[in-house]
Each structure stands twice: as structure tokens, then as C-alpha cells.
Amino acid sequence: xxxxxxxxxLLRAQAGDAWRxxxxxAFVEGLKDGTLPRAAFLHYLRQDYVFxxxxxxxxxxxxxxxxxxxxxxxxxATLNALVTDELKLHIGICEAAGLSQAEVFATKERPxxxxxxxxxxxxxxxxxxxxxxxxxxPCVMGYGEIGTRLAAETTSDSYADWIATYAGAEYQExxxxxxxxxxxxxxxxxxxxxxxxxxxxRLCRTFRTATELEAGFWQMGxxx
Amino acid sequence: xxxxxxxxxLLRAQAGDAWRxxxxxAFVEGLKDGTLPRAAFLHYLRQDYVFxxxxxxxxxxxxxxxxxxxxxxxxxATLNALVTDELKLHIGICEAAGLSQAEVFATKERPxxxxxxxxxxxxxxxxxxxxxxxxxxPCVMGYGEIGTRLAAETTSDSYADWIATYAGAEYQExxxxxxxxxxxxxxxxxxxxxxxxxxxxRLCRTFRTATELEAGFWQMGxxx
Amino acid sequence: xxxxxxxxxLLRAQAGDAWRxxxxxAFVEGLKDGTLPRAAFLHYLRQDYVFxxxxxxxxxxxxxxxxxxxxxxxxxATLNALVTDELKLHIGICEAAGLSQAEVFATKERPxxxxxxxxxxxxxxxxxxxxxxxxxxPCVMGYGEIGTRLAAETTSDSYADWIATYAGAEYQExxxxxxxxxxxxxxxxxxxxxxxxxxxxRLCRTFRTATELEAGFWQMGxxx
Amino acid sequence: xxxxxxxxxLLRAQAGDAWRxxxxxAFVEGLKDGTLPRAAFLHYLRQDYVFxxxxxxxxxxxxxxxxxxxxxxxxxATLNALVTDELKLHIGICEAAGLSQAEVFATKERPxxxxxxxxxxxxxxxxxxxxxxxxxxPCVMGYGEIGTRLAAETTSDSYADWIATYAGAEYQExxxxxxxxxxxxxxxxxxxxxxxxxxxxRLCRTFRTATELEAGFWQMGxxx
Numbered sequence: 001x002x003x004x005x006x007x008x009x010l011l012r013a014q015a016g017d018a019w020r021x022x023x024x025x026a027f028v029e030g031l032k033d034g035t036l037p038r039a040a041f042l043h044y045l046r047q048d049y050v051f052x053x054x055x056x057x058x059x060x061x062x063x064x065x066x067x068x069x070x071x072x073x074x075x076x077a078t079l080n081a082l083v084t085d086e087l088k089l090h091i092g093i094c095e096a097a098g099l100s101q102a103e104v105f106a107t108k109e110r111p112x113x114x115x116x117x118x119x120x121x122x123x124x125x126x127x128x129x130x131x132x133x134x135x136x137x138p139c140v141m142g143y144g145e146i147g148t149r150l151a152a153e154t155t156s157d158s159y160a161d162w163i164a165t166y167a168g169a170e171y172q173e174x175x176x177x178x179x180x181x182x183x184x185x186x187x188x189x190x191x192x193x194x195x196x197x198x199x200x201x202r203l204c205r206t207f208r209t210a211t212e213l214e215a216g217f218w219q220m221g222x223x224x
Numbered sequence: 225x226x227x228x229x230x231x232x233x234l235l236r237a238q239a240g241d242a243w244r245x246x247x248x249x250a251f252v253e254g255l256k257d258g259t260l261p262r263a264a265f266l267h268y269l270r271q272d273y274v275f276x277x278x279x280x281x282x283x284x285x286x287x288x289x290x291x292x293x294x295x296x297x298x299x300x301a302t303l304n305a306l307v308t309d310e311l312k313l314h315i316g317i318c319e320a321a322g323l324s325q326a327e328v329f330a331t332k333e334r335p336x337x338x339x340x341x342x343x344x345x346x347x348x349x350x351x352x353x354x355x356x357x358x359x360x361x362p363c364v365m366g367y368g369e370i371g372t373r374l375a376a377e378t379t380s381d382s383y384a385d386w387i388a389t390y391a392g393a394e395y396q397e398x399x400x401x402x403x404x405x406x407x408x409x410x411x412x413x414x415x416x417x418x419x420x421x422x423x424x425x426r427l428c429r430t431f432r433t434a435t436e437l438e439a440g441f442w443q444m445g446x447x448x
Numbered sequence: 449x450x451x452x453x454x455x456x457x458l459l460r461a462q463a464g465d466a467w468r469x470x471x472x473x474a475f476v477e478g479l480k481d482g483t484l485p486r487a488a489f490l491h492y493l494r495q496d497y498v499f500x501x502x503x504x505x506x507x508x509x510x511x512x513x514x515x516x517x518x519x520x521x522x523x524x525a526t527l528n529a530l531v532t533d534e535l536k537l538h539i540g541i542c543e544a545a546g547l548s549q550a551e552v553f554a555t556k557e558r559p560x561x562x563x564x565x566x567x568x569x570x571x572x573x574x575x576x577x578x579x580x581x582x583x584x585x586p587c588v589m590g591y592g593e594i595g596t597r598l599a600a601e602t603t604s605d606s607y608a609d610w611i612a613t614y615a616g617a618e619y620q621e622x623x624x625x626x627x628x629x630x631x632x633x634x635x636x637x638x639x640x641x642x643x644x645x646x647x648x649x650r651l652c653r654t655f656r657t658a659t660e661l662e663a664g665f666w667q668m669g670x671x672x
Numbered sequence: 673x674x675x676x677x678x679x680x681x682l683l684r685a686q687a688g689d690a691w692r693x694x695x696x697x698a699f700v701e702g703l704k705d706g707t708l709p710r711a712a713f714l715h716y717l718r719q720d721y722v723f724x725x726x727x728x729x730x731x732x733x734x735x736x737x738x739x740x741x742x743x744x745x746x747x748x749a750t751l752n753a754l755v756t757d758e759l760k761l762h763i764g765i766c767e768a769a770g771l772s773q774a775e776v777f778a779t780k781e782r783p784x785x786x787x788x789x790x791x792x793x794x795x796x797x798x799x800x801x802x803x804x805x806x807x808x809x810p811c812v813m814g815y816g817e818i819g820t821r822l823a824a825e826t827t828s829d830s831y832a833d834w835i836a837t838y839a840g841a842e843y844q845e846x847x848x849x850x851x852x853x854x855x856x857x858x859x860x861x862x863x864x865x866x867x868x869x870x871x872x873x874r875l876c877r878t879f880r881t882a883t884e885l886e887a888g889f890w891q892m893g894x895x896x
Contacts, residue, residue: 060747060748063755064730083748105741111336114339118339119339121350122342126576128579190645191644191646197637197645202637213335280520281511282512284512287504287511288506290505300531304528307520329517351800352799413869414870414871415868415869421863421869422861559784560787563786566787570790
């Protein structure tokens with residue numbers, strides 16, 4: 001249904017309103033219709049750069065926690081996409097938006113940003129690959145879903161580049177790959193009936209908490 | 225000067241206004257003069273219970289990261305004080321305040337709470353014992369300092385039990401022990417001139433961030 | 449059957465010959481009939497002291513990885529038994545055997561010792577509590593089983609103290625507590641039918657590898 | 673002097689005989705003059721494949737533990753070289769040597785192999801990037817040094833491919849990059865005078881232990 005795999009669809013469904021609050025946040029709607037203030041967008045971009053550093057570290061942790069060759073290759077591919085492509089792309093977007101690399105690097109991390117990345121990393125350190133992937137999924141797939149919807153619904157050119165990035169073939173493929181990794185990792189550890197395992201509840205809670213922290217990140221974006 | 229060791233005094237001094245914002249937060253002043261609303265206090269107690277669970281986990285991580293016999297014994301002693309004494313004491317305080325254990329256990333963790341504990345745990349997982357202790361110190365010693373000051377300045381009986389706990393001999397001894405552990409761990413790894421090591425800057429940043437997250441925790445306490 | 453819980457019985461059974469090779473190793477039989485050379489025993493005691501330090505760290509990691517209040521309390525209790533009681537007891541046994549504390553502290557860790565403890569710690573860091581407990585169980589329960597058997601079968605007084613320690617009520621209770629923790633942790637995460645979960649295979653492999661490393665530890669004990 | 677940076681030269685020098693025992697092990701001399709039995713080489717190749725999986729995980733952990741943008745990029749580059757290039761190359765060498773991929777994947781890890789990789793990973797998990805790099809360096813640079821020497825001294829074509837790989841420009845560049853990362857990471861955390869820091873002793877011990885475990889790995893290679 002979501003196109004990002006079975007487990008993600010289940011996790012997304014159980015997150016209920018939290019998923020809607022995240023993916024249809026006022027910040028997102030402002031990207032769609034162009035009403036998001038420029039200052040908020042630049043502020044968000046800078047925080048998102050710090051976020052991506054820690055998010056890359058979390059994907060590197062997924063490599064450490066991989067138990068199969070395929071899991072390792074999938075996590076390395078995502079890590080590369082983040083560190084080699086997305087971080088550079090981000091610097092480019094920031095510069096196009098008038099932010100020097102020095103300004104970006106000097107960004108002071110906001111608590112809402114810190115809360116999210118440390119939650120993800122700690123979930124990964126304390127648990128296994130499933131706990132980590134459940135914490136990573138809302139960001140990866142949520143941005144994919146937002147990108148796709150905004151590409152279809154946007155009424156403004158103001159944030160067309162941002163929308164094109166996440167609606168684009170490359171990012172969508174990354175979402176599908178993450179979904180495939182998540183499905184396979186669950187089946188590998190808990191069997192095809194993974195949603196009946198007691199562990200599933202905890203993974204659902206982790207996913208929901210990460211989703212709430214994503215909404216908090218957008219909210220932070222509105223207050224430069 | 226602080227009575228909690230040399231390194232803590234240095235860390236506290238460099239944190240500047242952040243330390244003041246934390247230890248003289250409106251929540252603290254409300255505990256002192258009894259103007260803190262009961263609902264805020266009960267809300268805080270419940271969140272603090274969740275906090276203590278993760279804080280205990282962080283002290284257990286200090287045992288894992290210990291490199292000497294003395295470090296291990298000191299961390300085990302603190303862990304025991306937290307898990308065996310303070311968590312039980314906390315349940316007692318909650319019950320005296322009219323909160324059942326079931327209510328306490330059912331507490332949904334607030335983002336400000338989550339941010340702080342995950343920051344501490346992640347600092348510990350990603351770094352060595354020094355990184356972890358720098359993240360733990362603001363809570364341990366800050367409460368000691370607040371307790372001592374409030375015991376001297378309080379004008380109300382409303383929160384006398386809470387104040388007595390943190391001003392008490394047992395808690396003050398725990399603060400001194402943590403200060404001794406921090407001083408020794410620094411000297412053991414970086415030498416007596418540890419504050420000249422480049423690592424010191426990072427430890428200062430970690431301490432300051434944890435201090436800011438403590439202020440955020442009080443602020444959260446004001447909004448049940 | 450084993451008296452140390454259901455999961456342990458299953459893990460022990462699947463380990464097959466590896467379990468026998470560990471629990472009936474020549475070193476063990478030498479403890480039983482008193483033919484173990486004194487030099488081998490003293491060498492073993494010194495290595496075992498280093499082992500206990502890392503084993504205590506691994507139990508502290510179990511506290512970090514606990515997901516319930518009961519899991520946390522059980523892991524803290526074991527950690528205390530190790531750090532507060534067993535390490536001290538060990539120093540006492542060493543001194544009674546003519547080894548000064550300085551000699552014990554100066555012990556150079558042998559590769560077979562290092563292999564085992566790092567395997568346990570890495571399993572714990574990379575996985576969740578189940579992975580860690582599966583790696584810890586062979587040592588805890590294996591010594592309990594060896595102690596009980598040797599108390600019944602011993603034909604010599606040479607190592608009566610050692611045998612009495614592990615056959616004793618206190619140590620046996622610790623084994624039962626570890627078994628209860630393991631059973632509950634499995635059911636909590638994987639349900640009552642945990643042995644049907646794909647994860648079970650990995651836990652069995654971890655248990656078997658740790659069992660083999662225990663046999664390697666005895667073998668190392670024979671070559672001072 | 674070594675060409676792999678200042679810190680490595682210091683670490684190598686203090687390791688003394690352990691470094692010589694590793695880099696001039698009988699297995700290495702057998703590669704040089706072609707007297708190494710084919711069965712030993714194939715056995716080594718299979719174990720080395722398992723080793724590389726865990727070694728890649730350890731380099732991924734270096735990404736997690738990176739504190740600067742440059743550290744992150746350097747660790748990601750090494751991880752890619754290992755996972756994308758060296759693991760594939762290894763499968764190729766194994767196939768050329770008559771080992772199917774299935775045989776390689778089915779390899780049972782030997783204790784000497786396990787000891788080394790778990791030691792490295794645990795050092796990384798428990799410490800910071802320096803502890804991890806000190807444990808990784810003997811393998812990375814030792815193979816570079818062995819490759820260079822054997823390319824100059826070899827008297828046989830039997831293991832020319834293996835020698836050419838580690839003497840080759842690509843691998844030598846990887847060694848220099850690792851040396852640059854190590855030097856910079858030390859200066860970043862401990863200052864230019866890092867060898868005067870108490871931490872240096874522990875890093876030296878970690879390096880020496882890893883060197884001893886490398887010698888143990890060669891020894892294991894001789895006993896298929």
C-alpha cells in the first residue's frame with residue numbers, strides 16, 4: 001500500500017494521529033503552498049544539517065548491528081547515500097539559500113533536534129537492528145511520503161527544489177530499499193508472523209515515539 | 225569551593241548562565257517558597273520516576289565503562305543507591321503524594337525528559353567514562369546544590385520532604401563521591417592538567433548541554 | 449530438569465557435546481579427584497579474577513539493556529553479588545592460596561580469557577538483553593552444575609572450598625535467579641513459544657560458542 | 673619512518689617483539705618463499721573472510737564514534753573500501769583458489785579469529801574513537817608493512833597475488849589514510865603531545881594486545 005514495504009504500512013497504521021500530525025504538520029503545509037517563511041526554512045535547513053550528521057552515525061550503527069551480508073550491504077548503501085550524497089547536497093541547498101558552509105557548521109543544535117537523534121542512537125545502541133530500524137523509519141519513509149504528496153499537491157514554486165529532492169526517483173528508491181531491509185530484518189529475527197511477537201509492541205512504540213519527535217522537529221522549524 | 229570536587233567546580237563555572245538558569249529555575253524557587261502548584265509537583269514526580277530508570281541505566285553503563293577497580297566500585301555504589309534506595313524512596317514519595325504505583329508506572333515520558341536521558345546514555349555509549357560522567361554530573365551535583373540552598377532559604381513546609389532528601393547527609397555524600405570519581409577519572413586518563421587537554425572542551429560542552437536539558441526538565445515540570 | 453529454568457534446559461540440550469566438553473573437562477575432573485596441580489589452580493584463579501572483572505561489566509550491561517523493572521532489579525542483584533561478594537571472596541581465596549592481591553592485580557590476561565569476555569560483551573553491545581543473557585548463561589549455570597556434581601562425586605579435600613562455593617546455597621540461588629530472568633526475558637520479547645522464533649537459533653549459537661569458550665578457558669587453566 | 677604516520681611509528685616501536693612476532697610470523701615467511709602449504713592458505717582465506725565481516729563492522733563503529741566531519745568521511749571511505757572492494761576481492765581470491773562462495777560463507781569461526789574481532793569491537797564500544805583505532809591499526813598497517821616487505825623479498829610466485837594486493841598502491845594508500853586519521857584523532861582529543869597523556873599507555877596496551885592477537889591469527893592459519 002505505502003510502497004515502502006509491509007512492516008512500514010503496519011507501523012504507520014498503528015501510529016495513528018501521530019503520523020498525520022507529523023506528515024501534515026503546518027511546516028509541511030507551508031512548504032506545499034509556499035507560505036512557510038524563508039527564515040523558518042533556513043533555520044530548518046541548518047538544524048537538518050546537524051540532524052543528518054547524527055542520522056548518518058545511526059545508519060553506520062545499523063552496519064555494526066547487521067547480522068547478515070544483505071543487511072550489511074543495505075545499511076552501507078544507505079550510509080553512503082547519506083554521507084556522500086545527501087550531506088553534500090545539503091551544503092549545496094544551504095549555499096543556494098544564502099547560507100555559507102561556515103554558518104551551517106556553526107549551528108547550535110536545538111533540543112528538539114537533539115532529542116530525536118539521541119533517541120534514535122540510544123534505541124540502536126541498547127537494542128538490536130530492529131529497534132534501530134523502527135526508530136529510523138519515520139524519518140526515511142515519512143520524508144518520502146511527504147515528498148510524493150507535495151509534488152502532487154504543491155501550489156507554489158518557493159520550495160520546489162526541496163520537494164523535488166524527496167519526491168525524486170533516487171530518494172524514493174532509498175525508501176523502498178529501507179522498507180525491504182526492515183521487512184527482511186523482521187522476518188529474519190521474528191519470522192513471517194512478526195506482528196504477533198511481543199517484541200512488535202515495543203517496535204511500534206519506538207516508531208510512534210520517533211514519529212512524535214519528527215513532529216516536534218517541524219514545530220522547532222517554525223520558531224527560528 | 226563547591227565541595228563536590230575540583231573538576232565539577234571548573235565545569236560549573238564554565239557553564240555560566242546555563243547553571244544559574246537550571247539551579248534557580250522558577251520551578252526550584254517554587255519549591256523553596258511553596259508556591260509551586262501541587263499538580264506541577266506531582267507531574268514532575270511522575271516524570272522524574274521515568275527519568276530515574278534511565279539515569280540508573282546510565283550509571284550501570286558507567287560500571288561497564290570503568291577502567292579501574294575503584295571506578296567500578298564507585299559506579300556500582302551509585303547504581304545501588306539509585307536502584308535500591310532512590311527508586312523505592314520515589315515510589316514512597318509518590319504514594320505519600322497520592323499517586324499509586326500503577327499511575328507512576330503508566331506515566332508517558334515527555335519529550336524534555338526523553339531528550340535528557342537519551343543524551344546522557346548516547347554520550348556514554350559513544351564516548352568513554354569521562355563523556356558519560358560529564359553528562360551525569362549536572363543532575364547529581366545540581367540537585368545537591370539546590371537541596372543545600374533550599375534547606376537554608378526555604379520559607380515554606382510544602383516541599384520540606386523533597387528539600388530534606390537532597391540536602392540530607394546521604395545525598396550530599398553521594399555528590400561528594402561522584403565528584404571524587406570524576407576528579408580521579410580525569411586524572412587517570414588525561415593527567416592532573418586535564419583542563420588543558422583538547423578533550424576538556426568537549427566535556428565542557430557536554431556538561432553545559434546536560435545543564436540546559438535540566439533547565440528544560442524543570443520547565444516541563446511547570447506544564448503538567 | 450536442570451533446576452535453572454526451562455530456557456537453560458533447552459539451550460543446554462542443543463549445545464550437545466560442547467556442554468559435556470565444558471562441564472566434564474579434565475580441569476574439572478582434576479578438581480574433583482584432587483589431581484589438578486596446584487600451579488594450574490593458582491594460574492586459573494588469577495585468570496578468573498580478570499575474568500570476573502569483565503563478567504561484572506557484562507552484568508552491568510544487562511542492567512543497561514533491561515526493559516522492565518524486574519529485569520533491572522534482577523541484573524542489579526547479580527551485579528552486586530559479583531562485585532561486592534564474589535570479587536572480594538576471590539581475593540580471599542587467592543590470599544588463602546598464597547597469592548597476594550598485588551600478584552592477582554598484575555595478572556596478564558591470556559588470549560583464551562580475553563576471547564571469552566570480549567565475546568560476551570560484544571554480544572551484549574551488539575544485541576539486546578537476550579543475546580547478552582545467552583552469552584552469560586553457560587558460565588553462570590555451568591559452574592552451578594559443576595559445583596553440584598562435584599560436591600556429590602568428589603574424592604579429595606584439595607579443592608573442597610572451591611567446590612563448596614559453587615555447590616553452596618547462595619550460588620545455587622544465583623543460578624536459579626539467572627534462569628528465572630532468562631525465561632522471563634524470552635517470554636517478554638518473543639512469547640511463550642520463543643523456541644519457535646528464528647531468533648532462537650542465533651541465541652543457541654551464542655550459547656554454544658560461549659560454552660566452547662568456557663572449555664577453552666579450562667584448557668588454558670591446565671597450561672600455567 | 674613507517675610512512676603510515678607518527679602515532680603508528682610510536683605504537684609500533686613500543687610493541688617491541690610482539691610486532692616482530694606478528695609481521696615475521698612463520699605463516700608470513702611461508703607466503704614469502706612459497707613454502708606455506710596450500711591447505712593452510714585456503715584455511716586462512718576462509719577465516720579471513722569471517723574476519724573481514726567483523727572488521728567492517730568495526731570500521732562502521734568508527735563512523736558512529738567520529739566527532740568531526742573529516743573523521744566521519746575517513747571512516748566511511750575505509751568502510752567502503754572494505755565492504756565494497758575487499759570483501760568482493762576476497763570472494764574472488766577464494767574462488768580462484770577453488771573455494772566456492774558457499775564454502776566460504778559456511779566457515780566456522782575459529783577461537784583465535786573470534787578473540788581478535790571481539791576484542792576490537794569491544795574496545796570500540798567501551799571506549800572512544802582512539803581506543804577503537806588503536807585496536808584496528810595493527811591489522812591495517814601490519815598488512816601494509818608485510819605486503820611491502822614481501823614484494824621486495826619474495827622468492828616464489830605461489831602467493832604473488834596476495835602479496836601484490838597488500839603491496840599495491842591502493843592498499844598502501846589506505847594505510848596512509850588510516851595513519852592520517854589516527855594522528856589527527858589523537859591531536860584533536862589529546863593535543864600534539866598526546867604521547868605524554870596517561871591515556872597513551874592504555875592505547876599502547878590496546879595496540880600491543882591486538883598485535884599479539886594478529887600473531888595468534890597467523891598461528892591459527894598454520895593449523896587447518
